[in-house]
Amino acid sequence: MDPFAEASAAFLAWLKHSGALISSKSELKDLRNIGAGRGVxxxxNIAEDELLFRIPRSAILSVENSTLSKEIPKATFEHLGPWLSLILVMLYEYLNQDASNWALYFRVLPSEFNTLMFWEDDELAELQASAVVQKIGKKGADGMFVKELVPVIKEFAQIFFSSNEEAIERAEEMAQPQNILLMHKMGSLIMAYAFDVEPASPEKDVDEEGYASEDEDEALPKGMVPMADMLNADADRNNARLFYEEEHLSMKALKPIKAGEEIFNDYGPLPRSDLLRRYGYITDNYAQYDVVEIPHDLVTEVAVNARVFSESRLEYLDEQGVIDTGYDISTNTPFDIHESLSPELIVLVETLLLPDVEYERLKRKGKLPKPEKMSAKGADFLHKLVRARIQQYPTNLEEDMRSANGEAGHSTLKERRFATAKCVRVGEKKILQVAKKALAELAKEEAHTSAGMKRQAEEMELGSGKRQESR
Structure with a gap:
């Protein structure tokens, strides 16, 4: 048995020993021949709603289940928060190797990553002006690890490196580059595989399907769910979902699955830029969720150039919860500018363009312009904004498409990353081009409509004057 298959077999044996129930109708399979690692x-044939596997909560790699949570004060974990707490626990379990309950689990998890956190500078440069580059946060994470995690490990060195005579020395070494890299790897595993684990007795409001709101999800503890993370994801072929129960987490079929078919989870409607940032790969079927972000700073720049910038209006918009660091333009088919543009962006632009009297009237009432009512001036401003965003990319869409047509296969990792980055930026540029055209047409239509209404009003006024004269 080769090491890959041996690790899979040992993992499954451990999981069953831990109390997991795994259907005999599925198997953990080596899918490296299609570049998918392991998959289920x-x-x-599996029927809709049929159980695929059931994992006891005790098998989840979480802060609550780790012995470290019994040795370190609860206040320390509360200070670190869900993300850093789980990184700390995973470091502890990983470094304790065979002494850890999850040692065999770690052996089937990736040790090398293709997420943006691990890309070289020249590879990241191929993403050009994509907003995803600003979301990687490697320097911020480095600082957080040194400032938050390393001091905790040093303070509790004898616990963290139990039964080790060099515990203090090992704790001191945790600030060295190779260990900061290890922290990044634990963080990447969490980003790619961890679940927001709903408590056995949830105190949060959930809907009929068991989903908490987005804000409530942020506060949920995170956990690594063995076997659930062995499923690959697919936006179109998603056929399974994890359900939370009092003592177990159960993966069930969402639809009939035929023998020989792969079982897929789903990451949700993620654009390919975020798919790459979080999971290290992209697929064409996630192109339907692509977005391009318009930075708030660019809106400000265009507003200044158009002489409509107003600090006081921005402050009011901020009070109303409109201001953000960026605003999305999403893709849809057929393209609809009102559905694609962030409502906040439309409201922001229309507020800046309002005549003073109209702005003051809305402000007194605590109201804002309606996003579904875009003016000709608003469409024209947004058209200029999209053009400015396009210019932030060093190459245009036509250049990218020409160079893509002349490319052969990508044999090296760097070539594959360059090609992946190009796919991401091409997707964003396509959205911008379609939006530019739609806004130009809308600006023309709105201007024509406004001119017609003005003429009609003038004619009515003129007609009214003539009637009065005839009297």
Whole structure:
């Protein structure tokens, strides 16, 4: 048995020993021949709602289940928060190797990553002006690890490196580059594989399907769920979902699955830029969720150039919860500018363009312009804004498409990363081009409509004057 298959077999044996129930109708399979690592495949036909596997909560790699949570004060974990707490626990379990309950689990998890956190500078440069580059946060994470995690490890060195005579020395070494890299790897595993684990007795409001709101999800503890993270994800072929129960987490089929078919989870409607940032790969079927972000700073720049910038109006908009660091333009088919543009962006632009009297009237009432009512001036401003955003990319869409047509296969990792980055930026440029055209047409239509209404009003006024004269 080769090491890859041996690690899979040992992992499954450990999982079953931990109390997991795994359907005989599926198997953990080596899918490296299609570049998918491990995956779960149906060996027999599976019916809708049929149980695929059930994992006891005690098998989840979480802060609550780790012995470290019994040795370190609860206040320390509360200070670190869900993200850093789980990184700390995973470091502890990983470094304790065979002494850890999850040692065999770690052996089937990736040790090398293709997420943006691990890309070289020249590779990241191929993403050009994509907003995803600003979301990587490597320097911020480095500082957080040194400032928050390393001091905790030093303070509790004898616990963290139990039964080790060099515990203090090892704790001191945690600030060295190779250990900061290890922290990044633990963080990447969490980003790619961890679940927001709903408590056995949830105190949060959930809907009929068991989902908490987005704000409530942020406060949920995170956990690594063995076997659930062995499923690959697919936006179109998603056929399974994890359900939270009092003592277990159960993966069930969402639809009938035929023998030989792979079982897929779903990451949700993620644009390919975020798919790459979080999971290290992209697929064409996630292009339907692509977005391009318009930075707030660019809106300000265009407003200054158009002489409509107003600090006081921005402050009012901020009070109303409109201001953000960036605003999305999403893709849809057929393209609809009102559905694609962030409502906040439309409101921001229309507020800046309002005549003073109209702005003061709305402000007194605590109201804002309606995003579904875009003016000709608003469409024209947004058209200029999109053009300015396009110019932030060093190459245009036509250049990228020409160079893509002349490319052969990508044999090296760097070539594959360059090609992936190009796909991401091309997707964003396509959205911008379509938006530019739609806004130009809308600005023309709105201007024509406004001119017609003005003429009609003038004619009515003129007609009214003539009637009065005839009297």
């Amino acid at each position: 495949v149906a060996t027999q």
